Amino acid sequence: MEFEEKTISRKEIYQGPIFKLVQDQVELPEGKGTAQRDLIFHNGAVCVLAVTAEDKIVLVKQYRKAIEAVSYEIPAGKLELGENADPMAAALRELEEEVAYTGKLELLYDFYSAIGFCNEKLKLYLASDLVKVENPRPQDDDETLEVLEVSLEEAKNLIQSGHICDAKTIMAIQHWELQKK
Template sequence: MKKFEEKTVHTESIYKGKVISLQVDDVSLPDGNTSKRELIKHPGAVAIIPITPEGKMVFVEQYRKALERSVVEIPAGKLEPGEGPDETAKRELEEETGYTTESLEFVTSFSTSPGFADEIVHLYLAKDLKKAENKLDGDEDEFVELIEASLQEAEEMEREQRIWDAKTAYALLYVKLKGLMS
């Protein structure tokens, strides 16, 4: 057994939904004791840092029921069955923003909430954006407003807590550290 590894003894499926499923695992701990872990299973997602030729970053503002408010985020979406992260990133960029790109660069992948969820987000940088000729339709239950902002404007939205999620905060830090926008 690896250091700190918890071995699953039993899994009980609680809920299977469109986006997530919930399970409770009984685990054997490294010291021989047992415990329960409530886990959310997620197919994974992508997030895109879109930068326009004019040097603005493209965000979407949408209502997030879990927070009971609207937030400003970088475009993102979940992986669909049989779809790789690169494909998902291109599709989500177009669906949410109306932009396409030939310049899609993988940045990194990260876990969003490792204490209870297995979701991994794959982050991409999209430059040389062009308006899509025939924009893909977004999800029927998704209502978004596009915001194009300079780095200063984005940082102000972060101070105002309009930008409130980790993937967007990470993206802003990346853009700033790499000098991708002024």
């Protein structure tokens, strides 16, 4: 069985600082005709499951305009242009900027955020041996963050209450829980 869709044409709809939106016309496999695909191209991002010596994870509380709500999340950030070669440096930067920590990083896995329409690939790192940074990099000008350190049970309660509602953070907490078993 054939699965691949062949691109007939591509029209760029929007190019911004974070992503590009295109509209592709594709030929479907097995002679099923054509279809339109609206796609978002993103440079990628990093996210960090930061675990303290007290066995707590570090979260940031912030407002997310897309959902018009406050969310609790693991530290994360987009890869700047050219950073694809060194995503670990980007993860360390985000860890310091958002929660004023540094530590030893281990890549846990890569995953796509919304594979049906977006190519954003995230790299999830585990940060251990955390050390507080005395004079951390400043937070991004457009971010207002509050830092929290929570136990596994508290994190699970935040998921149940809907305060943790993004996939990367839920995946990281589930990974953390599985490692404890």
